[in-house]
Amino acid sequence: MNGAHSLVHTLLAAGVDTCFANPGTSEMHFVAALDQIPGMDCVLGLQENVVTGMADGYWRIARKPACTLLHCGPGLANGLANLHNARRAHAGIVNIVGDQATYHRPHDAPLTADTEALARTVSHWVRTSSRAEDVGRDAAAAVQAARSGPGQVATLILPSDASWNEGAAAAEPLAVPALAALDPFAVDNAARVLRAAGRDTLILLADSAVRGPAQALAWRVAQATGATLLADFMNAHVERGRGRLPLERVPYVTDLAIKTLARFKHIVLVGAKPPVGFFAYPGKPSTQYAPEAQLHRLSRLDQDPAAALRALVEALGAPEAALPDPGPRPEPARGKPTPEGLAQTVAALMPDRAIVSDESVSFGRGFYAHTQAAPAHDWLHLAGGAIGDGLPVATGAAIGAKRQRRVISLQADGSAMYSLQSLWTQAREQLPCTTIILSNRKYNILIGEYAGVGATPGATAMRMLDLGNPDIDWVRLAGGMGVEAARAETLEQCADLMRASFQRAGPFLIELMV
Amino acid sequence: MNGAHSLVHTLLAAGVDTCFANPGTSEMHFVAALDQIPGMDCVLGLQENVVTGMADGYWRIARKPACTLLHCGPGLANGLANLHNARRAHAGIVNIVGDQATYHRPHDAPLTADTEALARTVSHWVRTSSRAEDVGRDAAAAVQAARSGPGQVATLILPSDASWNEGAAAAEPLAVPALAALDPFAVDNAARVLRAAGRDTLILLADSAVRGPAQALAWRVAQATGATLLADFMNAHVERGRGRLPLERVPYVTDLAIKTLARFKHIVLVGAKPPVGFFAYPGKPSTQYAPEAQLHRLSRLDQDPAAALRALVEALGAPEAALPDPGPRPEPARGKPTPEGLAQTVAALMPDRAIVSDESVSFGRGFYAHTQAAPAHDWLHLAGGAIGDGLPVATGAAIGAKRQRRVISLQADGSAMYSLQSLWTQAREQLPCTTIILSNRKYNILIGEYAGVGATPGATAMRMLDLGNPDIDWVRLAGGMGVEAARAETLEQCADLMRASFQRAGPFLIELMV
Known part of the structure; x- marks a missing residue:
């Protein structure tokens, strides 16, 4: 061999x-x-x-x-x-x-x-x-x-x-090491903090703590102690929608994050790292929590957050607590595309067990609030911040779901250009992928960041921040790679195209002019 | 500041x-x-x-x-x-x-x-x-x-x-170190070898030895001694066409390279490395020259090859020698696209001082022989073998030529997909770039290499070597990024499109079905 x-x-x-x-x-x-x-x-x-x-x-x-x-x-x-x-x-x-x-x-x-x-x-x-x-x-x-x-x-x-070369031999699978044991001190310490100062405590969830049984356990702890639950801004995979825990995220914008976290005297980290800015800014702190806040690590990445939260529930004697009802499922929105309107429309129309691949960048920061009442779904973020993963992750997720679940890409146009070749694989494999390109024809996040420099971008700067001249035609790009596509100027048109795409076996791309 | x-x-x-x-x-x-x-x-x-x-x-x-x-x-x-x-x-x-x-x-x-x-x-x-x-x-x-x-x-x-941060200061330019001095021993040694065994000697030229005054000097040495001149297979930049030295390259295919180099007892390296295979193959040597051949380095990369060749000319007393006439300029070829026909057509039609960016991969290995009688031009190869540089290099070359010279990309389709976003920059900057996509809808080089494994590719292998299903439509891809484009099925159609593109200020793409 x-x-x-x-x-x-x-x-x-x-x-x-x-x-x-x-x-x-x-x-x-x-x-x-x-x-x-x-x-x-x-x-x-x-x-x-x-x-x-x-x-x-x-x-x-x-x-x-x-x-x-x-x-x-x-x-x-x-x-x-x-x-x-x-x-x-x-x-x-x-x-x-x-x-x-x-x-x-x-x-x-x-x-x-x-x-x-x-x-x-x-x-x-x-x-x-x-x-x-x-x-x-x-x-x-x-x-x-x-x-x-x-x-x-x-x-x-x-x-x-x-x-x-010859002389090789296949090897047997090796056993996967078990996760590390819980740290009883960490559980006792978190329980002590939550008993003493629950209302002043943030429980920050990340990694597998935003999925599965950890969600309901975290909710019981919060209900019993008055603590607040938040997720990291970037999560690789969150289980969301009806029947799951409604979680908000630490905001992306540093000033907002600092404002959100200012009141917490304690932060209990469950698979999370201490919240820091995505980038540094002149005169602003790197860390986003109050300088006097105390950090308490309940579980590390190599430990099971659900087991840690279960131990915490037991230590606190936290009673059963039903997850909150997210309210009625939104109706599709109408008119000019807005972040809120698109989020509502996606929540209104997504099929059961959909997967959302979110590389919406600046347009999508508010999507969470309007999608909690959608059917149960999985939401995948750009975990490392290197743009260009939305379309490939969607493509791989569709294969990981055995081509049986609809994947919806909420995809900024600038980021999509980094790995647009993904569309060809979606076409070849006839994957159930609906891509919504948020076509604003600029690096809008950077135009926002440029304002922080304290200057208005002139012609040279705009040549590096603007994606117009020429405008990218996503319908032609998709067609060139075998993916059917159409343009939507309104949320009604977008909704019609989404509905139609969900009936197909294969991929479809909607260029949404935002 | x-x-x-x-x-x-x-x-x-x-x-x-x-x-x-x-x-x-x-x-x-x-x-x-x-x-x-x-x-x-x-x-x-x-x-x-x-x-x-x-x-x-x-x-x-x-x-x-x-x-x-x-x-x-x-x-x-x-x-x-x-x-x-x-x-x-x-x-x-x-x-x-x-x-x-x-x-x-x-x-x-x-x-x-x-x-x-x-x-x-x-x-x-x-x-x-x-x-x-x-x-x-x-x-x-x-x-x-x-x-x-x-x-x-x-x-x-x-x-x-x-x-x-403030407190910075602009700095004055620093002097660029001169190239290293020639090695008189290397010159004497090369002269001795060439005098004794000129007809058994290869002079292998690379880097700046394939441009400028080094060409004519190398030709004088060859004429005086009977030595053979060859260029590396991959050269970043060769000056070619009428008035320049007609050079052939060491072949890419290992067996051909070994056959070509077998007769040389000495190899004089001018800015070149000893010729080795792009890849290893079972049972074949890594080096492509005869095992008994002696290697002599006339000049290193940090030395001036023209100065080294001038010293060699003097040491040999090599007389002036006119560069050989490349013969008449080819006529455009007709009919079904072939490598020879396309090369002739490009040679027939290219404007004066054109720049060719060659990422033609397997289709283009024979282009040199048919383009020597074209007007003087610059030819740029994929120097490091990492596919995906043809379109970006063409784009940058057009800017390096102050947007005043026509750049012709001879571009394999599979490789073009790695960095197709280049077309958008060509459109925005309205660069004089004519891209000829060699659309064979497969990784043809790999299908050739697969044969070396001694097996016929089955369905699974072909899924990784074939670019069809879906066929890539380059006319739509180019149009999606603001570049006008058309498809050619014959060399006559290709010639018509080339002629038209050369009249434009901006970019054009021809999808040539090969």
Whole structure:
């Protein structure tokens, strides 16, 4: 058996059955092994950031790792930004990078690069399999690493000779380490704080604390103590809608965040980090909580937040408490597109168990308030802030949901241009993806930020902030990649197109002029 | 003066007057300085690999560095592949990466990444300006580094507080170090070899040895000694056409390269590295020259190849020799598109002083033979092998030529998809770019490479090698970004569209079905 065959057998045995790929010459034996061994669903992306973003979206919904297939250091480089996002999302990915043969590397052929150095910038685990005999064992370790903790990026670098040489063997799956035990002191401490000063306490939820049983447990704690619940601004995956906990987020804008957090004397962190600004601004603090606030960590990322909250419920003797009713489902809004109106329309029309991929940037900051009464759905954010993950994450999420659930992309136009090639994969795979491009033809967030400099942008600045001249025609771009599309000028038109798209098996794109 | 103002003043004083940009929040003070200080031509790219590829193309034609403006580690990551190509092309670039404020970095906000580690993978020079007072001095050093040797990638990382803090000062330009002196031993040794075994000797030219006075000098040496001249397969920039030296290249395919080089007992390297395969293949050598061949380095990259060849001409007493006549200019070819026919058609129709950006991949390997009798032109290759630089390099080259020369992209479709956003910048800047998409709707090079595995690709492999289903419609994609476009099925149609495009001020795209 050659190294490539041992790799594919090991991946399949460990439950990795989806490969997001953009191959090159040095991966041909890996491609051949994928061809010859049944069982792997191979999905082509036409640029590597699409590939890595799809693997991220897949994990968020499937909760098991996919593998990638990337070509040498520069191919990995093209996919790094969405691996950065995946790392921040705690997505488990087996990131496989083919590379120059071990004995060819010293010759410094043109594509040779420092693949390991590139990988280390985004990976929790990096290993180069330098011999065919090691590939199976290393692949099993990579899957184990990807599944460990809340999910990790594990990069396996595969020189082409390790792929084609004989003498390899498939490896058995390795056991995934259990999450770390709870810290009884952390539970006791949080209980003490909440008993003493519940109304002055924020419970900040992140990562898996915004999903599943943690939600109801957090609500019981809040009801029993008067504490406030908030989620991080950027969450990889929130379970929302009817039957779930209505959560607001720490605001993005630093002044608003500081104002929101000012009154809390204590912050209990459940899988969350202390709230800090996305960026620094002159004369403003980096941290967004009150300087005198005390921070208390209830659970780390490598601990189970639901178990920690259950222990806290018990310590407090917090009674059962029904989740609050979010009120009636909104009606579709009418007229000129506004953030509120679009959010209401999406909430009114989304199918059951929809997945929302939200890279709406500035337009979408208020979407949460108007979508809580929608049917139960999953909401995926840009966890690492590197724009260009909305469309790839949507594409991978659709595959992670076995192509059975509608994925709705709420997608800023400027960000969409970073990875528009995703639309081609949506068309090829006939994925149930509805993309709503929020077409304002500018980097609107940056125009807002520019105001903070204390100046009005002149012609040179606007050349770098404005996406008009020429206007991007998203209907033609989508059509060029095989995705049907139409333009909407009003929310009624948008609603009609959304309804029609939800009846289709495949993708559709709505260019919403905002 | 704040750091950003000192940066812009220093760049302008050092002759850097073009900025390829994709800004973010942490660069707003830099954007403001560019807005407030006249003199910088700021060109927006909608994805960072477009930005860095434009800077590469600009250098190759303008022979002076542009600067970039990138956003944090992930923005740099998106542009790394074309910086890899630029590094291989020895392009001088002042690569400026805005980043988190120095005091904000420890808070690990979402976009925080190891920017220096990313930069080091592609840069000859990396520095972080941690104080406003340092920015001017560091910028002058960055420009010096970019202009040093044959051209270098110099990355200056600019934390946002270094940009907005006061107390900065513009710096004077720093002198660029002279190229290293010739090695008289290397000249004597090459002369000795060429006298003794000229007909068994290959003179391999690369980098600036394929341009300018080095061409005629190399020809005199070859004529006097019977030596053979070849260029590297991948050259960043070759001066070709009538009045220039007709050069063939070392073939890409390893077996052909080995066959071509087998007869040479000596190889004299002029700015070139020993010829090695782009990739390794099972059972084939990494090096493409005869095992018994002796390698002789006439000049290194940091030496002037023309000076070295002039010294060699003198040592040999090689007489003046007229460059060979390339024969009559070809007529446009007719009928079904073939590589030879397209090359002849391009040679027949290209305007004087055209620039060819060649990312034709497998379709274009034979273009050289049929374009030597075209008018004098500049030919730019994918120097680092990371596909996706053809369109950005063309775009930057058009700006480097002050928008006065026609740029013709010979562009494989699969590679074009990596950085198609370039077309938008061509439209906005109304650049004289004619793009010929070689639309074969597959990764044809990989289908060829797959054969080397010894297997026929099945359905799974073809899903990763075929770009059909859905077919990409380049006319719609171009139109979606404001570039007029049309499809050609025959070489006559292609010729008509080329002629029409050359009459325009702005860009045009031809989708040639091959």
